[in-house]
Amino acid sequence: MQILRSLGMGKNVLAQRIQEEAEFYIKALTDLKGKPTNITDLTYACVSNVISYVVFGHRFEYKDPRFLNALQAMRTVLNNLEVTSVLNFLPFVRYLPFDLTKGKETKSSVDRILSFVKREIEDIQQGKVQKENFISEFLNDRNGLLEKDNKTTLDDENLVKIVYELFFAGSETTTQTIIWCIVYTLNYPEVQEKIHREIVENVGTDRVPTILDRPKLPYIGAVIMETLRFSCMVPYSVPHSCYRDVEVNGYTIPKGTFIIPNLTSILHDEKIWGEDVMSFRPERFLDVNGKLKNPEEFVAFSLGRRVCLGESLANMELFIFLSSMFQRFEMKPEDPGCLPSMESTPGFTTNSLPFKVRFVQRY
Numbered sequence: 001m002q003i004l005r006s007l008g009m010g011k012n013v014l015a016q017r018i019q020e021e022a023e024f025y026i027k028a029l030t031d032l033k034g035k036p037t038n039i040t041d042l043t044y045a046c047v048s049n050v051i052s053y054v055v056f057g058h059r060f061e062y063k064d065p066r067f068l069n070a071l072q073a074m075r076t077v078l079n080n081l082e083v084t085s086v087l088n089f090l091p092f093v094r095y096l097p098f099d100l101t102k103g104k105e106t107k108s109s110v111d112r113i114l115s116f117v118k119r120e121i122e123d124i125q126q127g128k129v130q131k132e133n134f135i136s137e138f139l140n141d142r143n144g145l146l147e148k149d150n151k152t153t154l155d156d157e158n159l160v161k162i163v164y165e166l167f168f169a170g171s172e173t174t175t176q177t178i179i180w181c182i183v184y185t186l187n188y189p190e191v192q193e194k195i196h197r198e199i200v201e202n203v204g205t206d207r208v209p210t211i212l213d214r215p216k217l218p219y220i221g222a223v224i225m226e227t228l229r230f231s232c233m234v235p236y237s238v239p240h241s242c243y244r245d246v247e248v249n250g251y252t253i254p255k256g257t258f259i260i261p262n263l264t265s266i267l268h269d270e271k272i273w274g275e276d277v278m279s280f281r282p283e284r285f286l287d288v289n290g291k292l293k294n295p296e297e298f299v300a301f302s303l304g305r306r307v308c309l310g311e312s313l314a315n316m317e318l319f320i321f322l323s324s325m326f327q328r329f330e331m332k333p334e335d336p337g338c339l340p341s342m343e344s345t346p347g348f349t350t351n352s353l354p355f356k357v358r359f360v361q362r363y
Contacts, residue, residue, distance in 0.1 A: 001309060003134055003137045003138060003141070004054070004134065004309070006137065007054055007132065007133070007134060007137070008054075009054070009309075009310075009312065009313055012211050012212075014054070014313065014316065015210070015211035015316050015320065017050065017053050017054075018050055018211075018316055018317055018320045018321075019208070019210060019211075019320055021046055021049050021050055021053075021059065022046075022208070022320050022321050022324045023208075023324075024046065024049075024059075024062075025042070025043075025046040025321060025324075025325075026208075026324055026325070026328055028042055028046075028062065029042075029325070029328075029329065029359045030328075030359075030361065032359055034358050034359060034360050034361075035358065036334035036356040036357065036358050037356055037357065037358075037359075038354055038355065038356050038357075039179075039182075039357065039359075040175070040179055040354075041068075041071070042062065043175050043178050043179060044071055044075070044171060044172075044175045045060070045062045045067065045068070045071060046062070046321070047170075047171055047174045047175045047178070047317060047321075048060075048067075048071060048167070048170070048171035048175075050170070050313070050317055051166060051167060051170025051171060051310075051313075052067075052167070053133075054133065054134055054166075054170075054313075055120075055133060055134045055135060055163055055166050055167055055170075056120045056124070056129065056133055056134075056135065057124065057129040057130075057131040057132065057133030057135070057136065058129060058131060058133075066116060066119070067116075069112060069116070070112065070113050070116040070167075071171070073109040073110070073112040073113045073116075074109075074113060074167075074168055074171060074172065076105065076106065076109040077106055077109045077110060077113070077168075078172060078347060078348055078349060079347065080102040080105060080106045080109075081106075081347055081348040082346055082347045082348070083100075083101050083102055084101050084102055084103055084106045085348075086101055087101055087103055113164060113167070113168070114160060114164060117160055117163050117164050117167065118160060120135070120163075121135055121159065121160065121163065124136055124139075125139065134163070134166065135159065135163060138154060138159055138162075139159070141154060142154035142155070142159075169310060170310055170313070172349055173233050173234060173314065173349060174314045174317050174318060176231070176233055176349055176350070176351055176352070177224075177227055177228060177231065177233060177314070177318055178318065178321060178322065179351075179352050180227050180230075180231040180233075180352055181223065181224070181227045181318075181322055182331055182357055183340045183341075183342060183352050183355065184226075184227060184230065184280045184342070185223075185326075185331060186331060186332070186333050186339055186340055186357065187280070187339050187340070187342060188280050191223060191280070191282060192326065192330070192331060194219055195219060195220050195223060195323075195326045196326050196327065196330070196362070198217055198218075198219045198220060199217060199220070199323060199326060199327045200327075202216040202217060203216070203217070203323075203327070205327065205362075205363060208323075208324050208327065209319075209320070209323035209324060209327060210320070211316055211319065211320060213323070214319055217319075217323060218286060218290060218291055218292040219282065219286070219290075220319065220322060220323055220326065221285070221292045221319070222282035222283065222284075222285035222286050222292060223282045223322075224315070224318045224319065224322065225282070225285045225292075225294075225298060225300075226280060226281065226282040226284065226285060227280075228298075228300035228301075229267045229273070229298060229300060230267075230278075230280050231344070231350055232263060232264045232267045232268065232300070232350060233300065233349055233350055234263065234302075234348065234349055234350075235262070235263055235264040235350060236260045236261065236262060236263065236264075236348075237260070237261040237263050237302045238302075239258060239259070239260055240258075240259045240260075240261070240306065241256060241257070241258060241259065242254065242255055242256060242257040242259055243255065261302065263299055263300070263302065266297055266299050267297075267298075267299065267300065269297070272295075272297045273297075280342075285298075301314075325359075327362075328361065328362060328363075329359040329360060329361060329362060330359075330360045330362055331357055331358070331359060331360075332357070332358040332360055333355075333357065333358070334355070334356040334357065334358065340352065340353070340355035340357075341353045341355070
């Protein structure tokens, strides 16, 4: 966390980097010339480039084969997670024939990602990347401790693991949130028009929105929050372990208990959000004066000391990418008579069903 903060995590200094990547993204969408396209892979590459810049010190071209191979491997790992998770509890299942739990396929994909990460670490160690990045800072901290004969867990194994997780987590959820936002605004076109009108009235069309415009654009902020709430991107958060005996509502949870938080039970609770809880209504995050509000029940990034460490980065990415898109384009379904489904595929993250969208330039 100290290294990430020193690199601008949660600060507007990183917003400029996101803005630059958003320009590449908008150009790629413009080049589609309104053709119906599944933009998931393109969006994945765009979002992943932001965390890549933080971790590796540089971005990748969207068609870079090594980059695309790593991204495809990440998608495979996530898509298989629903069935491979059984191996955590029933490890003997791995010996069943035909790779029924897709454990072998998943391990192969993990190895591909690790190979990609290790190659980037080697390039940085060899001085091929000059810009400041997470890996170089980690190595500097590690070497400083070793020179003083201090014991440290900042070793090569942990470096690979941490970079793997940052690269993974910094790509998937933000990508899927952008995709879900497109799905919802195609199904609720009046929301799309409200976003565009707010941007035109408060920013105009002569320049792209920046992070400094966020206070002037509360409605798109509400749209982002409602997208996170409604999609419930990571419905069961990530597994935790109880580090001491604790009593909750008369129940004793022993030390070492495996805990899976159910965020859906809060984000989709009718008592909290109203009878229209399963409708997409951004206004639930605006007060009577039209200002953005943040209810304590909004736990899309989990809560407490183990809250998602990338929350501030994700919020900046979502605001900059989406405001740039809604300013420039009107998004239309491939077939006006067949809107994309708002049903999701089960898994560690709630992904949308495949669909195509048209990006029509407004000017």
